[in-house]
Amino acid sequence: MSIHNMRLEVMQFLEKKIDFFVENYLIPVEKIWQPSDLLPNSEKETFIEDVTELREIAKDLPYDFWVVLVGDTITEEALPTYETWLMDVEGVSQKGENGDNGWAKWLRHWTGEENRHGDLLNKYLYLSGRVNMREVEMTTQHLINDGFDPGTARDPYKNFVFTSFQELATYISHNRVAQLAKKFGDHKLSKICKLIAGDEMRHHHAYSEFVNQIFKVDPSEMMLAFQHMMKQKITMPAHLIRESGEAIGTAFEKFSESAQRIGVYTAIDYVEILQKLIDKWEIDKVNGLSDEAEKARDYLMKLPARMTRLADRLVVPAEEKVFKWVQPAILT
Numbered sequence: 001m002s003i004h005n006m007r008l009e010v011m012q013f014l015e016k017k018i019d020f021f022v023e024n025y026l027i028p029v030e031k032i033w034q035p036s037d038l039l040p041n042s043e044k045e046t047f048i049e050d051v052t053e054l055r056e057i058a059k060d061l062p063y064d065f066w067v068v069l070v071g072d073t074i075t076e077e078a079l080p081t082y083e084t085w086l087m088d089v090e091g092v093s094q095k096g097e098n099g100d101n102g103w104a105k106w107l108r109h110w111t112g113e114e115n116r117h118g119d120l121l122n123k124y125l126y127l128s129g130r131v132n133m134r135e136v137e138m139t140t141q142h143l144i145n146d147g148f149d150p151g152t153a154r155d156p157y158k159n160f161v162f163t164s165f166q167e168l169a170t171y172i173s174h175n176r177v178a179q180l181a182k183k184f185g186d187h188k189l190s191k192i193c194k195l196i197a198g199d200e201m202r203h204h205h206a207y208s209e210f211v212n213q214i215f216k217v218d219p220s221e222m223m224l225a226f227q228h229m230m231k232q233k234i235t236m237p238a239h240l241i242r243e244s245g246e247a248i249g250t251a252f253e254k255f256s257e258s259a260q261r262i263g264v265y266t267a268i269d270y271v272e273i274l275q276k277l278i279d280k281w282e283i284d285k286v287n288g289l290s291d292e293a294e295k296a297r298d299y300l301m302k303l304p305a306r307m308t309r310l311a312d313r314l315v316v317p318a319e320e321k322v323f324k325w326v327q328p329a330i331l332t
Contacts, residue, residue, distance in 0.1 A: 003221060004090070010218050011091025011103065011156050014210060018102035025206035026109050035120035038192050040127065051127050057186045058128040063320050065180060067258040070136055070325045072173060073125060075238040076196075077118035077140045081148040082237065083111045086163075090154045110203060117196045124192060135324040138244040139251070146240045146248050151232050157218075157225035160210045161277075165234045167204035168273050169265065171197050176264040208280055219286050220293035226283075227296035230274065230303060243324045254321040261318070267311035275304045 040050035061069075086092065092103040125131045150166075152158035178193035214222045241251045259265045278284075283300055 006218055006221065007156055008091050010214055013217065014213055015091070015102035017213075018106050021206055021209070022106060022109055025202050025209075026113060027202075029112070032113065033116075033195055035116055035123060038120060038188070038195070039123055054124075054127055054188065055129045057188070058130050061130070061181070061184050061186060061189075062262075063326060064258040064262045065177075065184070066130055066326045067255060067321075067323055068173075068262065068264050069121070069177060070125065070131060070323070071238060071241065071255040071259070072170075072177065073118060073121035074136065074140045074143060074241060075170075075236075076114070076121060078143040078148070078237065079111060079114050079118060081144055082114075083107060085148055085150070086159065088154055089152075089156050089159050091156050110206075113199055113203070117199065120192060120196070124189060130327055132325055132327060135244060139241060139325065142242055142244070142248075143238065143240060146242075148237060148240070150235050150237075152229070155225065157211075157214060157222055158229055160207055160214070161226050161229040162234060163207040164204060164211055164277060165229075165273055166237065167200050167207055168276065169234075169236070169269070171200035171204060172269055172273070173259070173265045174200060180262065180264070208277065212281055215281055215286055219288050220290040223283075223286065223289060223293040223296045223300075226277075226281075227299055230300060234270070251323070254323065257316055257321065260316045261320075267314050268308070271304050271307045271311055274307065278304070 040047050040054060044050075086107050087094070087104065089103075092107065093101045094104050095101055122136075125136065126133055150159070150162045152162050174193045174197035178190045178197060181187075181193060182190035211222065211226075236252070236256075238255065239252050240249045241255060242248055243251050256265075260267070278300060283297055286297065289297060
């Protein structure tokens, strides 16, 4: 059987379990939180008063914090690009021979949950008065226009490694922002980011379980896909981010530096996520590998130590970079 046909067969095998994944890793619409649950209610007479309080608390948040929050928001709002990419993966289609394709169902439901994140963060930024929303909106539109390529092609195995890694990375980022917001006294924003982080962790568990299932039926090819993704390095969804009038990708390094300076997402976090995936998938215990896959396993087992040495030598510039997104009035 060809590699292509084997992947399709595995995807069809997993598709039979999609309802289980939807029921166990996603939350019904009527039960899950919605953005309006966490923001001032515009129908209430206290709306202006509540917004004023939100804005007052927002004044105390430092510049790099705002840069990271804006970058996280833009990343979440570029969601149409991610859904479009995943809908093109082998084994996924809008419709199957017998009606709805199970993978399309999963992706639509997953997108429905993810869509709330950008909606909520965008509204918070708008109400805070600390951000140039037109610049943010232009960056979001550019990011969607510029597309997204995580280097997975249409390969479901590589895509599931990417999503497993990325969902855990976004959990870490939102959770750290929640911790910092609490430290600075913004308990409302802390709750917002903590809830978003909770969604990301559930999604991470789902995608990493897809990989776990694949390791049971096609271990060698899954191992090679894992190695491929780690050799080329996981590309962050916002790697093409840019400000208005700038070239594609020019804002990403500055944004990453801000995240590292305040400890929201660092090079060490990248290594720790890799180690968590190695442990979660019990890479050291996978049986039935080809000679090539054995070499891939050996590479992966040694990779965290190598990357830690590189991360330890990384020097992050101490100077804050100015963004068009964030009002200069709150430069610290």
